[in-house]
Amino acid sequence: MKHSRRLFLEAGLALPAVLSSASEFATAQSPAAASSQDSSFDPWVEIHRENLRHNVAEISRRVSARPILAVIKNNGYGMGVVNIAQLLEPQPEIFGFAVVKLHEAFSLRDAGIRKPVLLLGPFDEQNLADAVARDVLPMVYTPAGSALDKIAAKRQKPVSLHICIDTGIGRVGVPYHQAAPLVRDLAARKSVRIQGTMMTFTEDPDFDKEQLRRFNETCSAFEKEAIPLGKKHAASSFSLFQHPDAFFDMVRPGMAIYGIYSENEFRHTNILDLRPAISLKARVIYAKKLRKGDSAGYNRAYMAKDDVWVATIPVGHADGWPRVAPKGAKVRINGELYPVIASVSASHCIVEIGPEEKVQIGDVAIFFDAQPGSRPEDISESCGASVYDLTMHLNPLLPRRIV
Numbered sequence: 055m056k057h058s059r060r061l062f063l064e065a066g067l068a069l070p071a072v073l074s075s076a077s078e079f080a081t082a083q084s085p086a087a088a089s090s091q092d093s094s095f096d097p098w099v100e101i102h103r104e105n106l107r108h109n110v111a112e113i114s115r116r117v118s119a120r121p122i123l124a125v126i127k128n129n130g131y132g133m134g135v136v137n138i139a140q141l142l143e144p145q146p147e148i149f150g151f152a153v154v155k156l157h158e159a160f161s162l163r164d165a166g167i168r169k170p171v172l173l174l175g176p177f178d179e180q181n182l183a184d185a186v187a188r189d190v191l192p193m194v195y196t197p198a199g200s201a202l203d204k205i206a207a208k209r210q211k212p213v214s215l216h217i218c219i220d221t222g223i224g225r226v227g228v229p230y231h232q233a234a235p236l237v238r239d240l241a242a243r244k245s246v247r248i249q250g251t252m253m254t255f256t257e258d259p260d261f262d263k264e265q266l267r268r269f270n271e272t273c274s275a276f277e278k279e280a281i282p283l284g285k286k287h288a289a290s291s292f293s294l295f296q297h298p299d300a301f302f303d304m305v306r307p308g309m310a311i312y313g314i315y316s317e318n319e320f321r322h323t324n325i326l327d328l329r330p331a332i333s334l335k336a337r338v339i340y341a342k343k344l345r346k347g348d349s350a351g352y353n354r355a356y357m358a359k360d361d362v363w364v365a366t367i368p369v370g371h372a373d374g375w376p377r378v379a380p381k382g383a384k385v386r387i388n389g390e391l392y393p394v395i396a397s398v399s400a401s402h403c404i405v406e407i408g409p410e411e412k413v414q415i416g417d418v419a420i421f422f423d424a425q426p427g428s429r430p431e432d433i434s435e436s437c438g439a440s441v442y443d444l445t446m447h448l449n450p451l452l453p454r455r456i457v
Contacts, residue, residue: 099132103331139165220253237276350396
């Protein structure tokens with residue numbers, strides 16, 4: 055099985071996103087609509103609120119209305135961590151949010167987000183104290199009892215936390231066969247309230263079964279000792295399709311919330327109807343006719359075999375558009391899909407229009423959205439880019455517009 059997640063290197067982009075209202079976008083068809091900070095030709099990201107609502111409802115249906123801990127790490131999968139939290143928080147299906155970076159957690163609290171926030175990333179003792187002071191739940195998997203005692207004594211109430219158990223992914227988490235001393239120690243402390251216990255699958259179908267067995271046995275042993283484990287959770291977006299026996303008390307999806315199938319083969323099942331809630335768009339900045347024999351792109355990557363029209367769009371790899379796009383990706387302009395050609399530079403890409411002049415300066419180019427043929431999974435399948443790269447690698451300085 056081609057595993058897109060394994061092609062992905064996590065990027066912790068969490069700079070503040072630029073918000074524009076839907077009304078601003080409606081008038082963005084002319085250069086006059088651009089702000090003084092952004093050119094009317096600068097690319098932008100759209101966040102589709104109704105598709106988000108639809109995806110959450112679909113996930114809730116799939117998991118029999120279990121609570122959803124929405125993973126909004128890495129700048130909200132490219133949509134802006136605060137944007138996503140503000141859109142999702144009113145939905146009753148959403149129990150809370152999970153982030154990796156401490157500043158993402160603080161950004162949520164600064165923005166007025168009140169639902170639980172779980173910090174999946176690392177922290178030192180001062181970070182822990184600061185997180186608890188902001189009502190952020192730490193994910194704990196190392197001996198932290200003494201630090202928790204100090205924090206609880208200072209605030210005069212227990213510290214709520216989740217325990218992470220490593221059942222085989224080998225990344226973080228107390229190894230399942232060494233978990234007993236840590237969990238017993240934490241459970242015995244008056245300074246601690248265990249609100250959740252979690253694990254992460256490797257997403258290897260055969261080994262996942264062994265991981266699930268390890269987690270179930272470990273948790274059962276603690277429950278026999280009357281140790282409260284809080285809400286157990288393990289299911290990511292991948293597990294929504296593969297592991298209904300691991301839904302437990304709560305699910306922890308990320309990509310599925312944003313309407314993107316983490317694996318292309320999941321699109322062909324009837325398990326979830328996901329609708330992409332993110333689009334990347336820009337305007338054509340130049341259209342011209344190349345003569346037969348003319349070249350385009352660095353190293354003359356494209357050679358015109360006949361007279362042909364091409365269009366230049368101001369989206370490059372610095373914006374998050376993958377360098378491999380010319381291997382098969384297409385961009386939609388005026389309802390038609392045109393192949394990306396030549397080479398993707400830092401700030402530009404070129405598409406082949408054909409023998410006729412069908413595209414003009416100012417036309418909107420859609421790199422990906424919810425339309426068949428333009429979905430992020432279509433881009434991934436056509437050129438080999440990871441769907442995770444397409445969203446998480448979007449430049450955090452691009453304007454985000456909620457529509």
